Amino acid sequence: MKDHTDQAGQDSSLREPISRKEREKRAREMEILKAARDLFVANGFRETTLDEIARHAEFGKGTIYNYFASKEELFLGIIDQTMDEVLAICNDAIAVPGDAREKFLRYASGVIRYVKENGELLHVIYHELHRGSSTVNVTKLREILDRARRGWEVLARPLTDATQNRLAGTCDPVQLAVLFDGMLRGYCFHRFSIEGSQQVEDYSDAAELITSVFFDGIAERTHEG
Amino acid sequence: MKDHTDQAGQDSSLREPISRKEREKRAREMEILKAARDLFVANGFRETTLDEIARHAEFGKGTIYNYFASKEELFLGIIDQTMDEVLAICNDAIAVPGDAREKFLRYASGVIRYVKENGELLHVIYHELHRGSSTVNVTKLREILDRARRGWEVLARPLTDATQNRLAGTCDPVQLAVLFDGMLRGYCFHRFSIEGSQQVEDYSDAAELITSVFFDGIAERTHEG
DNA sequence: TCAATTGATGACTAATGGGTCACATTGTAC
């Protein structure tokens, strides 16, 4: 899906219907998305004005509307990107060779890094999802929720194996993935919002702690088989 | 600083500085808080207008301002109530006789019930906390965060005992309480927001699952001592 | 070179909603 700019008129251009104009349009679209995202991350969705976005993207306000029909649509574009990225973290994690523990460890450090870099973006999105009705068109919302679900399903996959998860027969693995995700987000909230993120560069300790709690629990191991 | 209008001159009124007027004022104040809370729970903070609150409380809009200086102050009043209630759940939980596991089980079912009854109130509050700067006066915000912290500290207390927590020496028990809380909120988000809360009346299963994961982990127990 | 088409622009519009205030209503004192 990459565009190759064969300007000298090679035949390959027949198989490449994306013109320069189209490419420039796309590039500008990405530019706007990028600017909007920066501001949403920093200030939240509702508290970011279109004028700010336009100024930050170095476009006129009217221009934004040549690319996105509304502020909501712009936001949906960003959600799309984000969901893709999070899903990528999931897929990357379960591709790790080894047992479920190692996959979850990778997922944990992936998410922590992502939240560190993207601030409250995920939180803002979850907040919007939370309150379906008013803000965002409902069918689009369903679609987004489905994608969130898909992420959990990917994570749950290694947990369906009884050798990886003593509760495999007892409860829904997706439920467990949700709990793991909850711990992660709880950690991130606590670390980056409550305590004022004092420049700790390495979060692998945290990822390991969370994974360890999830798989081994915090109780002293007794010798019951 | 209370005015005591002991009109009939009984001696007992000396020991009772709250006049009828004062009581009625307080009652009306609570009435307004209740109405505002209903709407915030249903629709969120920003999306609730003062006109709606006034209409729902059956007062004129101007009257609201005789009791609260601003919409923000009204919201802070609700946060105060909520923090008290959550702290009460914490204290109730650690008062349960038995080991840490039983206390946490109580906490879990308390929180799940609370979220079920109060909808996204907690989420709305956390969302506002998240984005300190703009919305809410900063010193007040610090105070609120401190109260959240205090809840975790209460929960962490039984975890400082090494017989209750194999990680007692290794990591901060407050951190662990945060993780537990994260699982709870993850669960609630998933149950009440993502999946459309199909009338399940009993959530003790969930509370038990979460507690079990937290204390025992999901890994198959091997016989390593 | 000169239309013509495409696209950028920001002053403007309309709607929203927090906050105010002059007036109305109720309660109290004598």
Add this chain to the structure above:
DNA sequence: GTACAATGTGACCCATTAGTCATCAATTGA
């Protein structure tokens, strides 16, 4: 009953902001 205080009220004010559109600039094609 009258005067006075305290409290309730909603029409109004004004700042904010999503969205529009007449106008302008750039590019294209002949």
